[in-house]
Amino acid sequence: MEVQGFRTKMKKFLDKGMRQRDVVEWIIQNYPVDKVTALSIYRYYREHYLYTGGKIPVKGELLVEETQDPRGRRYVVFHALYGRRVNDALSRATAIIASDMIGSNVGITVSDNGYALQIPRGSNLDINKLIETIAYADLENLLRRNIRRTELMKRRFRHCAARSFLVLRNYKGYKISVSKQQTNAQTLLNVCEEIDPSFPVLEETYREILQDIMDLKRAKLVQLWIRERQVKVTVVKTPVPSPLSHNLIILGEADVIFMEDRKKRLMQLHEMVMRMLEGK
Structure with a gap:
């Protein structure tokens, strides 16, 4: 909320043409x-404002x-x-819907400030x-469908099963390795699903992922805001990523490992934006 408030203030200043000083x-x-x-913060927002034609994401706008x-x-x-946590839930649901629409896999990058979908060319x-x-999707059903196929589900089920004493950490004085526990948990997961899809340990695993790791409750609230037009959705097309999206783009690049590479890529994106602004 604090970041939203700050961005709202910056947009107002830029709309009014307030002096840099x-x-x-x-x-x-x-x-x-x-x-x-x-000064760096001001220039950062001003460049984004000019590049997107005054489109800064503020409170009440997506x-x-x-x-x-x-x-x-x-x-x-x-x-x-x-x-x-909210963006984690929203991004997975959005990616599932987008994947169904285009009939292809979609990549996801998530941060506190948003999320990005990487769409296949063509x-x-x-x-x-x-x-x-x-806006009208069943978020919980979409996420449960997605989560079941992930490593996150397998790891969390192991933890829940261990707490329920369905998977043992020690047996007759011998410590069971994590890899062995994981193998046992995977077998148990399949058995539990065959016995009852609503098996208590399965339900606790889903609850832990959807409510503790993600924030499904607030994700549904955002969905309601979009559906009831309490949040204005603005779509903008840019030839290269805008300044506020640079971090998300870099996070999604698997070949950017070292901080030096990250810095170079950010500078490259910034230079492209500046060239676009100079050409306007």
């Missing part, structure tokens, strides 16, 4: 930053950005300031239809 002074007075940092990275890979970035994804489908 005054905005920087306001940032210094309200936040524990020095002048250099405040900005959806269609873009592509320097390698031509397509992304749909959801600038959703709802926190990591796929035709209708963003407006995607958003409409998300």
Whole structure:
């Protein structure tokens, strides 16, 4: 909420054409930053504002950005300031729907400030239809369908089964290795599903993932806001990722391992944005 409030303030300042000096002074007075940092923050938001035509994701608005990275890979970035746990649930559900729509696998990158879908080249994804489908989808059913096939489900089931003494950590004084426990848990998971899909340990595993790791309750609340138009959904197309989406794009690149590589990639994206602005 604090980030949403800050972005809302910055958008108002930029809409009014407030002087750089005054905005920087306001940032210094309200936040524990020095002048250099405040100036960097101002320029960061101003570049995004100019590049997207005044589209800064603020409170009560969900900005959806269609873009592509320097390698031509397509992304749909959801600038959703709802926190990591909510975004984790929303991103998985959105990816399932998008995958069903285009008939292909979709990659996901998640952070506190939003999530991004990596769409295969040549796929035709209708963003407006995607958003409409998300608004009326059964989130819990979608997520349960997705979670069952993941390593997360297998690991969490092992923990729940161990707490229920269905998988033993020790036997007759001997410690059972984690790998052996995992193998036993996988066999047990299949057996439990055959006996009863609502087996208590299975249900506890789903509850732990959906409510403790993710935040399904608040994800459903965001879904309700979208459905009832309490949150305005704005779609924007950009030739290269906007400044506020750079971090999500970099997080999704498997070949960016070292911080030096990350810095170089961020600088590359920033230079592309600046060239676009100079050409306007």
